[in-house]
Amino acid sequence: MTSPAPAPPAAAAAQSPPPRIGLAGLATMGQNLALNIAEKGFPISVYNRTAAKVDSTLSRAAAEGALPVLGHRDPRDFVLSLARPRTVVLLVQAGPAVDATIDALSPYLDAGDAIVDGGNEWYQNTERRIEQAASRGILYLGMGVSGGEEGARNGPSLMPGGDFQAYSNIKDILEKAAAQTEDGPCVTFVGPGGAGNFVKMVHNGIEYGDMQLIAEAYDVLHRVGGLSNSEIADVFAEWNKGELESFLVEITADIFTVADPLEGSTGGALVDKILDKTGMKGTGKWTVQQAAELAVAAPTIAASLDGRYLSGLKDERVAAASVLEEEGMPVGLLEKINVDKKVLVDRVRQALYSSKVCSYAQGMNLLRAKSVEQGWNLNLAELSRIWKGGCIIRARFLDRIKKAYDRNPELANLIVDREFAREMVQRQGAWRWVVARAVEAGISTPGMSASLSYFDTYRCNRLPANLIQAQRDLFGAHTYERIDRPGSFHTEWTKLAREGK
Known part of the structure; x- marks a missing residue:
């Protein structure tokens, strides 16, 4: 038996x-x-x-x-x-x-x-x-x-x-x-x-921004600098040893080393065979919607979402390129940029770092605004701590973000933390150069451009919003405030303009 x-x-x-x-x-x-x-x-x-x-x-x-x-x-x-x-x-x-x-x-x-x-x-x-x-x-x-x-x-x-x-x-x-x-x-x-779900949603929004910025860095290195896939792999691997060390930078380096494994293919890097059309599951859209509802500026995250939407218009983009080429606009670079590869790599590194700081700052400000609205009492330093490992946006500088909020839990923006402020000032020249060269060459860098615009707007002590408010008061009697006395004011702009003539 x-x-x-x-x-x-x-x-x-x-x-x-x-x-x-x-x-x-x-x-x-x-x-x-x-x-x-x-x-x-x-x-x-x-x-x-x-x-x-x-x-x-x-x-x-x-x-x-x-x-x-x-x-x-x-x-x-x-x-x-x-x-x-x-x-x-x-x-x-x-x-x-x-x-x-x-x-x-x-x-x-x-x-x-x-x-x-x-x-x-x-x-x-x-x-x-x-x-x-x-x-x-x-x-x-x-x-x-x-x-x-x-x-x-x-x-x-x-x-x-x-x-x-x-x-x-x-x-x-x-x-x-x-x-x-x-x-x-x-x-x-x-x-x-729903605090846990909301925090994860914003984590994913920051992730959207991070991925868009990394993709733009790759595009500039490849199209402006002419770097090969193996060179780009080496660049990202080197960046992952310094201030840009993160999960997404690490896996990006790996991606550029993978050959196309499909039997019968023409060979080459697998990344080059992937259709330039990005999917999404909704958390990025929710993040941007919540930013709008809470009146929190999140342009880098919004630009990354728009980038995904535009990537989905593959057939329209191909058709547009054809139409514009017939009108005299080349499909490739609009202008050849002559720059040493090492110089380009270093400047793109600085631009990527500065842009990432802005993306994280926007996410953190959104979390704080929602916390105030809901009475959640979110601890931004603690959230930075638990994002240091395991998650998709884990990165070396999250430790420094944690310390920034430990120093000042009421910090208005990461950009004005003294350590980050110093770094942004040091890197803003390279950042501007990369965005300007990309514009000249006709390369789309919506994430880096949005981050730079966010930085310049946030640091500006006098915006042209005075004109916008004057326009609103003229056509809608929305009133305005003055810089020299308290209260709300309304002016009959058209009448005074005509009388002045």
């Missing part, structure tokens, strides 16, 4: 105390986060309405060291497998899918249990769900998760907001699963309500 086969390693946790945490939604991000939590020593139950996803998660758990993962194919069994107070993490597509998953699981949750939504959700949806959950005594968190698939598996940046007790119940788990830096785990309780 043959002996029964041993239970698979993934099911071994069934002999142990029940898990404190479960995860529903086992696409790659969900699988990776579940395995990350299990690897840190916390047994976890997992559920997906598609059984194949459960099976693949258990197979990975077995293959990656017999991690304590319990798979469930029924929502009731999944919820009841957890120790009280239960915590269920959702990693499903934002929107209706979240509500559908909550509807499937909540009948089996008790008062004091918690739901944690780890998707890129609109913050007001989270606040609606917090109220709905609270009516049944259920706790709720909206938790931003940044770092992509690799971050989810090896340590993301986590931005939970909502019910503090829900956070406290799994604080030890989140701190172990998060990315680790010298300043501690990259997780903190962000604030009440």
